[in-house]
Amino acid sequence: MRIIDAHTHPVFMHDGATPAAARRLVAHGRAHGIVKMVALGDVLVHGRLPSAAQCRRINDETAQLMRWHPDYFLGFCCLNPTLGARAVEREVERCVTQHGFRGIKLEISNNARDACMGAVMAAARRWNLIVLQHTWSQTNIHQRRFHSDPADTAWLARRYPDVTVIMAHLTGCGYRGVLEAKSLPNLFVDTSGAFPEAEILDFAVQELGAERILYGSDLPIRETSVTVGRVLGARLSAAQRRQILHDNAAKLFRL
Amino acid sequence: MLIDAHVALGPWPFAPLPERTAPQLVAHLKSHGINRALVSHLGAIFLPEPMPANRALFAAVCRTPALLPVPVLNPALANWREHLAACLAAAQIRAVKIIPAYHNYSLRLPALAPFVAAINAAGLRLIVATRLEDERHRYHALAVKGLPVAQVAAFLARFSATHMVCSGLYKPEIETLAVTHENFSADIAFAEWLNTLAVLTQKIPARRLLLGTNAPLFETRAQVDKLRLARLPARTLALIGSGNATRLFGL
Numbered sequence: 001m002r003i004i005d006a007h008t009h010p011v012f013m014h015d016g017a018t019p020a021a022a023r024r025l026v027a028h029g030r031a032h033g034i035v036k037m038v039a040l041g042d043v044l045v046h047g048r049l050p051s052a053a054q055c056r057r058i059n060d061e062t063a064q065l066m067r068w069h070p071d072y073f074l075g076f077c078c079l080n081p082t083l084g085a086r087a088v089e090r091e092v093e094r095c096v097t098q099h100g101f102r103g104i105k106l107e108i109s110n111n112a113r114d115a116c117m118g119a120v121m122a123a124a125r126r127w128n129l130i131v132l133q134h135t136w137s138q139t140n141i142h143q144r145r146f147h148s149d150p151a152d153t154a155w156l157a158r159r160y161p162d163v164t165v166i167m168a169h170l171t172g173c174g175y176r177g178v179l180e181a182k183s184l185p186n187l188f189v190d191t192s193g194a195f196p197e198a199e200i201l202d203f204a205v206q207e208l209g210a211e212r213i214l215y216g217s218d219l220p221i222r223e224t225s226v227t228v229g230r231v232l233g234a235r236l237s238a239a240q241r242r243q244i245l246h247d248n249a250a251k252l253f254r255l
Numbered sequence: 256m257l258i259d260a261h262v263a264l265g266p267w268p269f270a271p272l273p274e275r276t277a278p279q280l281v282a283h284l285k286s287h288g289i290n291r292a293l294v295s296h297l298g299a300i301f302l303p304e305p306m307p308a309n310r311a312l313f314a315a316v317c318r319t320p321a322l323l324p325v326p327v328l329n330p331a332l333a334n335w336r337e338h339l340a341a342c343l344a345a346a347q348i349r350a351v352k353i354i355p356a357y358h359n360y361s362l363r364l365p366a367l368a369p370f371v372a373a374i375n376a377a378g379l380r381l382i383v384a385t386r387l388e389d390e391r392h393r394y395h396a397l398a399v400k401g402l403p404v405a406q407v408a409a410f411l412a413r414f415s416a417t418h419m420v421c422s423g424l425y426k427p428e429i430e431t432l433a434v435t436h437e438n439f440s441a442d443i444a445f446a447e448w449l450n451t452l453a454v455l456t457q458k459i460p461a462r463r464l465l466l467g468t469n470a471p472l473f474e475t476r477a478q479v480d481k482l483r484l485a486r487l488p489a490r491t492l493a494l495i496g497s498g499n500a501t502r503l504f505g506l
Contacts, residue, residue, distance in 0.1 A: 028450070032484070137392045172392050175270075195389055195445065196477035198272055198470070220449035225484035226477040233476025 001033040003228065004249035007132070007168060007192035007216025010073065011042040011061045016220070022068050025219075029072070032224045035246075036255065038216075039065050040105040040132065041078035048108045048146065050080050052087045059091065063099040074253055076103040076132060082110050085119035092123040102253055103130035103166075112148040112156040121160045130164045130252060131156075132190070136172035150177030157187035164252065166214065169193035171200055178204045181212070188252065191244070192216030196230035210240035214249050257289040257479065258500035260382075261422055261442045261467025262322075264315055265297035265308065269394040272471040277319040283470070284321070287479045291321050291497075293350060293382075293504065299327035300357045300387065306338055313346045323504070325382060327352045330370035331360040339373060349504040350380040350420070356399045357387065362410035371414050380504055383407070386423040386445065388472060404428045411436040420503060422467060426455060433459035440503060442467025443495070444478060452485040452495065461491045465499050 010025050011017045029037055039062045046054040055078055062075040077095035079088055095101040104124055110116055112133050124131050133156065138149040148156075150173040157165040165187050167173060171194035173180075178200075181187045189204060189212060204213055217227040231244055249255070262284070266274050275283060284292055294316060298308030309326040316322040326342040328335055328351050342348055351374060355362055362383070374381050386401030407421060411432065418438045421429075426446040432439060441459070444467035448454055455464065468478035482496055500506065 139395045140391055140393070171389075174392050194392070195447065195469075196474040197270070197389070198472060198474045199270060201474075203271070221447075223447045223449060223451045223481055225480040226447060226451075229477030229480035230474040232480075233474040 001245065003032070003034045003215060003245045004253070004255070005029065005034050005037045005217050005219065005224075006166065006214040006249050007190045008037045008039055008219045009042060009221070010037065010039050010065055010219070012220050013042065013045055017042075017061050017064070019068055022065055026069050026072050028224065032228060034224070035072075036249075037073055037219075038076055038103070038132075038249075038253070039073045040076050043078050043105060043107045049082065050078070050109075052080075052083055052091065055080055055083075055091055056094075059095050059099070059101070062101070063095070066099060074103075075099055075101040076105040077101045077129075078105050078107070079120060080109040081106065081114070081116040081120050084116070088119040089123055092127060092129070096127045096129070101129070103132055106131065106133045108134060108143070108147045110146050111144060112152040117156060121156070121163050124163045125160070130166060132166040132168055134169070135167045135177065136169055136193075137174050137177065150174070150180040154180035154184060154187060157181075157184045161186050164188065166190055168216065169218070170204055170213070171195070171197050175200065175203060178207050182207050185212075188212050188214055188248070190214045190216035191227065191231065192218035193222065196226055196233075201230060201234045202236070205234070205236060205240060205244075210236065210243040211248055213244045214252070215245045256497050257287075257466055257482075258497040258506070259284060259289045259292035259468050259470070260420065260465040260500050261444050262292040262294045262470050263297045263472070264294055264312060267297050267472060268301070269397075270472075275471065277315045277322055280470075281319050281321045283475065287475045288483075289468070289475075289479065291323065291506065293325045293500070294322045295325045295327055295352050300354055304332055304338075305329055306341065309338075309342060310345070317346070323506070324348055325350045325352050327354060328370075329353070329358045329360075330366045331358060331364060335366070335370060336373065339377065343377060348379065349506070350382050352382040352384055352422070354384040354387070356385070356402055362402065362406045367410075371417055375417055381417065381419040382422055383410070383419055384422045385428075404431055408432055408436065411439055414438070418503075420465065426451065429455060430458040433463075439463070440465055440499060443481065444469035444473060447481070450486065451481055452487055456487065456491065461487070461494050462499055464495045465503070466496050
């Protein structure tokens with residue numbers, strides 16, 4: 001079984017940024033069949049509104065991982081869109097041209113509907129990058145000013161149909177989130193985050209098709225055996241499991 | 256051979272989960288290597304008093320020895336003694352469960368003193384369910400919160416001579432409680448981090464951890480794999496997988 005983990009934080013709250021820690025993580029991943037990890041950076045280490053310098057430091061750590069294990073980590077560029085178009089453009093260009101990053105990771109600096117997202121999506125279009133937007137149902141959390149609900153991420157994907165968007169955290173997005181994504185072919189959902197709640201993945205496959213779902217763990221917050229096990233435990237065909245665990249990501253990330 | 260300390264029968268109103276019969280649940284668990292399970296009825300959470308659900312549980316599992324019924328009692332109700340006696344008369348039970356948050360009382364409830372004494376006198380193990388689901392994205396109209404860890408700690412201190420099982424604790428909560436309290440064991444259904452069990456057993460002895468799947472709310476395969484694929488000695492895995500449940504519930 002070959003797996004691509006589309007949602008990891010190998011460095012988390014400063015932990016994991018040494019060569020030995022990276023080696024341990026790669027060994028851990030390989031032991032679970034994970035052949036590649038998308039490294040999204042230590043995205044909340046400086047709070048939800050990192051400065052330009054802090055974004056650079058986060059992305060430099062990701063780049064370091066890619067240098068240590070170039071065959072294993074794919075880097076995504078952590079951004080704070082509220083810093084403005086110039087800062088966004090400069091950091092994306094740096095991450096792509098100097099480090100070969102493949103996507104953009106957006107956390108909770110702003111809501112996906114905010115005007116500042118225009119520069120992010122323009123950069124994604126210019127550099128052919130995938131945009132991974134942290135998303136969670138805001139029905140109970142009430143932070144929508146800066147925290148994207150599935151409806152917000154769906155709005156973003158609808159507004160920019162030529163950019164591929166990943167709506168992170170299937171379980172946190174819930175049944176409503178799956179339905180928000182249904183009509184948007186450029187919107188993918190990853191399985192990362194939350195406990196392995198039963199049936200939601202089965203529902204997502206039924207509504208979206210297996211081809212728009214990516215395996216993600218949210219490691220180290222989540223346990224790899226659990227996040228893989230929830231896919232293996234769902235009522236899916238072998239082909240659907242293979243799509244979710246590997247093939248969709250391989251195609252999307254052009255591997 | 257695995258024993259699941261945290262399984263339920265019955266309907267869950269907020270998600271389209273499989274509602275299995277007892278034989279179907281046995282077959283489902285067996286397909287994941289689980290031979291025995293401590294089972295409660297989800298109806299006991301929401302009904303005004305839990306006995307109809309407990310009676311449904313006893314009836315459902317009476318011909319499935321692999322399922323050990325764990326009735327839910329509510330010590331905030333005036334007739335909890337009557338309910339306890341009815342449960343003891345209806346089936347051979349090893350434990351009873353309380354769900355304070357969903358039954359609208361705190362662990363400071365005065366009635367818990369005679370209740371815990373009665374549970375101990377009956378030779379039963381007390382299971383305290385601290386939460387049942389992730390509050391961040393559950394049904395919007397439910398306002399129930401998980402039990403605060405400080406309240407659980409005070410409860411453990413108040414009944415320090417009673418070894419109880421805490422169900423639904425997050426990993427940091429288990430670690431926090433383990434620093435000051437030895438009179439609890441915990442199931443691992445809500446404990447998760449990279450290398451969960453290797454990390455957790457640095458903070459709490461493995462003899463105080465139990466496999467719990469939280470089926471049908473959680474995916475059984477995922478929970479079993481948390482144990483099966485943990486990088487721990489086979490003896491430690493055996494303790495968490497079945498040995499501790501055997502000891503704690505007198506199986």
